[in-house]
Amino acid sequence: MPSFTVILPKTTHDQRARPGENMTTVSLNLLRPGERGKITHIAGGQVNVRRRLLEMGLFKGALVEFIRVAPMGDPIEIRIGEARLSLRRSEAQAITVQKEAS
Amino acid sequence: MRANGGRQSRSRTIALVGNPNSGKTALFNALTGLRQKVANYPGVTVERKEGQLRFDDGSEAVLLDLPGTYSLSAHSPDEQIVTDILIGRTSQVDPPDLIVCVVDATNIERNLYLVSQVIDRHLPVVIALNMVDVAESSGIEIDEKILSEQLGVPVVRTVARKGIGIPRLKATIQATTKATGRARRWPLPEPVLKEYEELAALLQDRHRLNSYVAYHEAIDLLTSESPLPDHCDRYAPELIEHVIRDHQKLDFLGYDRQSIFVISRYEWIKGVLAPAVRHTTPGRRALGDKIDRILTHKIWGFAVFLGLMAIMFQSIFSWAAIPMEWISSGFDWLGHQVILLLPPGDLRDLLVNGAIAGVAAVVTFLPQIVFLFLFIGVLEDTGYMARAAFIMDKIMGKVGLHGKSFIPLLSSFACAIPGIMATRAITSPKDRLATMLVAPLISCSARLPVYTLLIAAFVPQTRILGLLSLAGLTLFALYFTGILFALSLALLFKKTFLKGTDSAFIMELPRYKIPSPQTILLQIWDRAWVFLKQAGTIILAMSIVLWFLATYPKLDHASPAEQLTHSYAGRAGHLIEPLIKPLGFDWKIGIGMVTSVMQRELFVSTMGTIYNIQDANDNAGTVSLAHQLRSASDPQTGQPSFTMLTAICLMVYYMLAMQCLSTFAIMRRETNSWRWPLFQLGYMTTLAYGVTFLVYRVGLMLQIGV
Numbered sequence: 023m024p025s026f027t028v029i030l031p032k033t034t035h036d037q038r039a040r041p042g043e044n045m046t047t048v049s050l051n052l053l054r055p056g057e058r059g060k061i062t063h064i065a066g067g068q069v070n071v072r073r074r075l076l077e078m079g080l081f082k083g084a085l086v087e088f089i090r091v092a093p094m095g096d097p098i099e100i101r102i103g104e105a106r107l108s109l110r111r112s113e114a115q116a117i118t119v120q121k122e123a124s
Numbered sequence: 125m126r127a128n129g130g131r132q133s134r135s136r137t138i139a140l141v142g143n144p145n146s147g148k149t150a151l152f153n154a155l156t157g158l159r160q161k162v163a164n165y166p167g168v169t170v171e172r173k174e175g176q177l178r179f180d181d182g183s184e185a186v187l188l189d190l191p192g193t194y195s196l197s198a199h200s201p202d203e204q205i206v207t208d209i210l211i212g213r214t215s216q217v218d219p220p221d222l223i224v225c226v227v228d229a230t231n232i233e234r235n236l237y238l239v240s241q242v243i244d245r246h247l248p249v250v251i252a253l254n255m256v257d258v259a260e261s262s263g264i265e266i267d268e269k270i271l272s273e274q275l276g277v278p279v280v281r282t283v284a285r286k287g288i289g290i291p292r293l294k295a296t297i298q299a300t301t302k303a304t305g306r307a308r309r310w311p312l313p314e315p316v317l318k319e320y321e322e323l324a325a326l327l328q329d330r331h332r333l334n335s336y337v338a339y340h341e342a343i344d345l346l347t348s349e350s351p352l353p354d355h356c357d358r359y360a361p362e363l364i365e366h367v368i369r370d371h372q373k374l375d376f377l378g379y380d381r382q383s384i385f386v387i388s389r390y391e392w393i394k395g396v397l398a399p400a401v402r403h404t405t406p407g408r409r410a411l412g413d414k415i416d417r418i419l420t421h422k423i424w425g426f427a428v429f430l431g432l433m434a435i436m437f438q439s440i441f442s443w444a445a446i447p448m449e450w451i452s453s454g455f456d457w458l459g460h461q462v463i464l465l466l467p468p469g470d471l472r473d474l475l476v477n478g479a480i481a482g483v484a485a486v487v488t489f490l491p492q493i494v495f496l497f498l499f500i501g502v503l504e505d506t507g508y509m510a511r512a513a514f515i516m517d518k519i520m521g522k523v524g525l526h527g528k529s530f531i532p533l534l535s536s537f538a539c540a541i542p543g544i545m546a547t548r549a550i551t552s553p554k555d556r557l558a559t560m561l562v563a564p565l566i567s568c569s570a571r572l573p574v575y576t577l578l579i580a581a582f583v584p585q586t587r588i589l590g591l592l593s594l595a596g597l598t599l600f601a602l603y604f605t606g607i608l609f610a611l612s613l614a615l616l617f618k619k620t621f622l623k624g625t626d627s628a629f630i631m632e633l634p635r636y637k638i639p640s641p642q643t644i645l646l647q648i649w650d651r652a653w654v655f656l657k658q659a660g661t662i663i664l665a666m667s668i669v670l671w672f673l674a675t676y677p678k679l680d681h682a683s684p685a686e687q688l689t690h691s692y693a694g695r696a697g698h699l700i701e702p703l704i705k706p707l708g709f710d711w712k713i714g715i716g717m718v719t720s721v722m723q724r725e726l727f728v729s730t731m732g733t734i735y736n737i738q739d740a741n742d743n744a745g746t747v748s749l750a751h752q753l754r755s756a757s758d759p760q761t762g763q764p765s766f767t768m769l770t771a772i773c774l775m776v777y778y779m780l781a782m783q784c785l786s787t788f789a790i791m792r793r794e795t796n797s798w799r800w801p802l803f804q805l806g807y808m809t810t811l812a813y814g815v816t817f818l819v820y821r822v823g824l825m826l827q828i829g830v
Binding site: 073074093097 | 194195230231232233234237264267347348380381382383387390409416421422425503507510513514516518519521629630631632633634677807826
């Protein structure tokens with residue numbers, strides 16, 4: 023049985039956003055493909071919509087990566103953990119992220 | 125052996141739960157093989173898939189495949205049924221004796237969210253850690269022994285599509301009889317925990333809930349919004365008041381009630397996974413990303429999408445024609461045998477022209493249904509469907525629908541019934557209703573017999589640019605117009621009485637995978653069986669009734685045409701003739717329209733019966749119906765009964781009219797009301813009548829096809 027080192031998604035190299043280092047808070051909608059950010063706020067809205075976003079892993083502190091935009095400009099594809107999710111821009115707008123220094 | 129094996133008075137019920145795309149269906153198929161059946165849950169129409177699970181010692185258990193869900197707090201009807209069964213909110217279905225949680229190893233963190241809720245329910249649980257092969261090749265290593273220790277429940281590694289780990293999973297299921305998971309290990313801040321436990325105690329006390337159920341319902345109550353309109357019929361007013369006070373208290377303390385319960389579960393999951401999982405390349409999908417770059421590309425993405433659609437239509441119309449020919453000759457042979465066997469008379473006539481001809485007219489279309497579901501199955505199982513929804517969402521959004529509405533509408537090309545059933549995946553009730561209402565406007569396979577018959581009879585066999593046949597183009601135009609009407613009406617509905625959105629658009633884009641032939645074949649089998657059952661029951665019965673209506677009352681020494689006019693069917697056709705005359709239809713078409721109110725394809729068998737009777741003296745027997753329609757003429761005037769314009773008008777009418785009792789029935793069940801199916805029947809009939817009238821008038825004016 024191989025022994026495993028503890029490496030959590032939260033502590034992998036790509037997530038070490040150092041405070042104060044070129045960080046801006048923007049809406050998830052405004053990231054560009056390849057950019058990452060840590061969720062700082064999810065604006066309230068309809069309960070079921072918000073609950074679904076939370077349960078899919080989109081909560082405060084989670085790290086998201088902007089993957090791509092659909093061919094016609096909407097929706098967008100994001101990565102959260104190992105999952106790829108499609109979100110409409112209007113929904114992504116409600117999510118504020120702290121942009122990670124690239 | 126089998127009788128001795130199952131000694132228990134009642135066999136155990138095992139429920140299969142898991143996230144969508146976790147390989148749950150493949151696991152269900154691997155565990156049950158062909159021993160499965162599909163029914164519906166009482167009261168609702170969520171599909172209930174049940175199978176027999178046979179253990180090595182010969183004993184058996186019932187395996188229930190519950191709909192895929194991300195959590196037990198979900199609100200779509202499909203997800204709701206999982207919660208209702210596990211939590212025991214429904215009295216009609218007993219809680220299962222054991223739950224098999226299918227976990228997608230490639231996305232274990234999010235999958236464990238549901239597992240954590242299931243473990244809280246405190247029933248015996250076994251985890252099938254599925255798709256471990258894909259996980260390993262994407263750099264995710266999971267030690268299932270450590271995971272099992274961390275969760276307190278058995279974990280078995282599986283690759284369901286390859287049958288790996290299935291014997292061990294069965295053995296583990298059999299050996300697991302007790303709830304071993306540690307419920308509610310996730311940490312909550314003190315003030316929240318206090319209210320949570322207080323409320324759970326109150327629910328146990330006042331509402332006599334099982335403690336584990338009480339804890340589940342307490343979360344539901346605490347994370348809902350005041351003043352809890354949906355909960356008022358289930359709980360006493362004092363309890364609701366108590367919950368509202370809790371809301372105020374926690375809100376005042378600055379807690380985000382919804383987030384807190386979700387985040388603490390995820391915190392717990394992180395702790396559970398820490399010693400058990402090693403990621404070497406987090407979030408990478410080397411090959412999948414390359415494929416996605418093409419399939420979601422501005423140009424290539426749509427090119428591939430249109431290409432796939434084109435191949436789909438090609439397969440339905442060209443490739444399916446070969447087996448259709450076999451089936452058709454098979455029935456001809458059967459009819460011929462009956463003619464040889466029986467003396468001439470009513471019985472022989474009933475068998476050959478009523479039963480055999482009627483069923484043959486419909487069963488011939490089985491290959492097309494098989495091809496269509498083969499396509500849909502492959503697109504779904506590879507993961508392409510979600511990409512299609514992704515690139516189509518902007519367009520669907522323009523008519524107020526969801527990218528996910530695309531899949532039900534696409535399925536409606538096969539049949540509106542599975543299409544309407546597939547709308548359950550749409551989380552927004554308004555979007556779902558709009559999709560259901562317009563789904564029958566998409567030209568389904570039942571219209572194909574009508575279209576192909578009329579095209580074969582009246583569209584010239586010319587080719588344009590030597591490539592595209594005029595027949596194919598006509599068919600494409602019909603399908604395209606159907607889509608256009610469906611989308612325009614969806615927009616109209618979403619702009620009027622279904623205004624606004626009420627759910628998240630969020631959708632998972634699963635990993636690509638090699639489709640599993642077993643999963644696809646079983647799905648095709650399910651659909652084909654439903655279709656054949658209809659052909660063997662409703663259509664057989666209707667064919668016989670129709671034959672009777674077209675044969676009796678008998679007229680002595682009459683020509684076939686006079687006999688038909690004299691029959692009950694002829695009289696019914698005459699009766700509605702004034703109504704359909706403005707559309708250019710005569711009483712014979714009227715008979716077809718009346719009988720096909722139940723099922724569109726009956727139009728073809730009705731025409732078959734009607735024209736077979738007219739040509740009863742013709743003993744060739746194999747003269748195609750198309751040819752007969754073309755040569756049919758009015759017995760009085762000698763004018764042709766059908767012109768090209770009549771054919772076009774008929775196709776337009778059938779493109780837009782509901783003409784399907786099964787769709788009506790499924791709408792009644794899915795919406796749980798008479799209002800929506802009646803509305804659907806009403807608007808579609810009005811639309812079909814109006815548009816056909818316009819087409820006929822314009823055609824007459826411009827002298828097209830007359």
